[in-house]
Amino acid sequence: MRLLFLGSTGEHAGQSLVTWAFARALEQRGLRVGFLKPLFPKEDSEEKSPRDEDCELFRQVLASQESLESTCPVLRGEAGCGRISAQEAARLLLPILQARSSYIDLMMIMGRKEIFLDDPASPISDVSLVQALQADFILVTRYLDLPRTLYSLLSVFSLLGSRIKAIVLNRIPHQQMQEVSEGIRAKLSGHAMPPLFFVPEDPFLSARSLAEVVAATQGELLLGHQKAGDLVASWSMGAGHLLSGDMALFKRFYNRILLLGPPESGTEGPTRPVGVILTAGRRPPPVLLDAAGRMGLPLLLCSGDTFATLEQLERTPSRLSRESEPKVDRMIRWLALGGQLDELWTALGLGPPVKGDSSQSLGYEGQETVR
Secondary structure, eight states: OEEEEEEEBSTTSOHHHHHHHHHHHHHHTTOOEEEEOOBOOOTTOOOSSOOOHHHHHHHHHTOTTSOHHHHSOBOOOGGGOSOOOHHHHHHHHHHHHHHHTTTOSEEEEEOOSBSSOOOTTSOOOHHHHHHHHTOEEEEEEEOOOHHHHHHHHHHHHHHHGGGEEEEEEEEEOGGGHHHHHHHHHHHTTTSOOOOEEEEEOOHHHHOEEHHHHHHHHTOEEEEOGGGTTOEEOEEESOOGGGOOGGGGGGGGOSSEEEEEOOOTTSSSSOOOEEEEEEOTTOOOOHHHHHHHHHHTOOEEEOSSOHHHHHHHHHHSOOOOOGGGHHHHHHHHHHHHGGGHHHHHHHHTTOOSOOSSOTTTTOOOTTOOOOO
């Protein structure tokens, strides 16, 4: 059984989505894929089972036959304290890995949000665990700017070297895709370079469902319950140019926030209203309810004022769920652009590439493939 460890350089890098996408792509090749995420309580923590959002999600979508304890084992040092070495952690994981090796071809091991140990209360770094497990490694990092991204990549290269089988640079601004690709490749030209995946900022991937918006704002959905799964990519207090036709009625109401869907032509282009938040607890008059009903437009009522509601939306990130399969499919298509997935499978010794192009129907118009 091969071990593939996925680490990240920080929050909002897309580690969970990329892990899920790689796992799905491997399953499409006919491999039996397992999931494991070791949890390490902080040294002075009395918490029996640290809470982790990825554990239940991946147990549902990748390892439904496994117990939570074997999918996300809590590793403690001797005498139950939090302090533990990488070697001891690997020893504790060995029985779990051996028990699953008879029916798993490749085990996806997910690290924490930060590969570099920046929390002195945490007992072990992902780097040391990768080395102790002798696992292959994929780095998922959010692109910030060229200097900081290169610093992170070179740091990981110096620590893990040939264990790095791929690097995913996620959330690159559209207009910088070519510049980033050329700059990264030029600076890493002196290294044995693994497959590089360049994924642009995609509103579809960062969008949240209408149901998530309701939960984040603690609001009441007045209309549109059947559209709870529709995607919301952004929001605006203004967007007056979108308030035409039947929507013009909403110009009379200043305590509103327009919810906007993902661009219809891919990752760039115009958006459309997919719902309206009415703030300050002011219930809409019948004329507005009737108009929204005719348009099939969801209406959400929130008790807070407009700015407080916007703040709630901004500080509550989108969360993956079992209903996020369309995002997984889209991420697979991004990863498949340019043939890098085939290069990764070869680097992992997984045999010849599967025929077929997974990069179709991205709606990414006017952009050449970045290689």
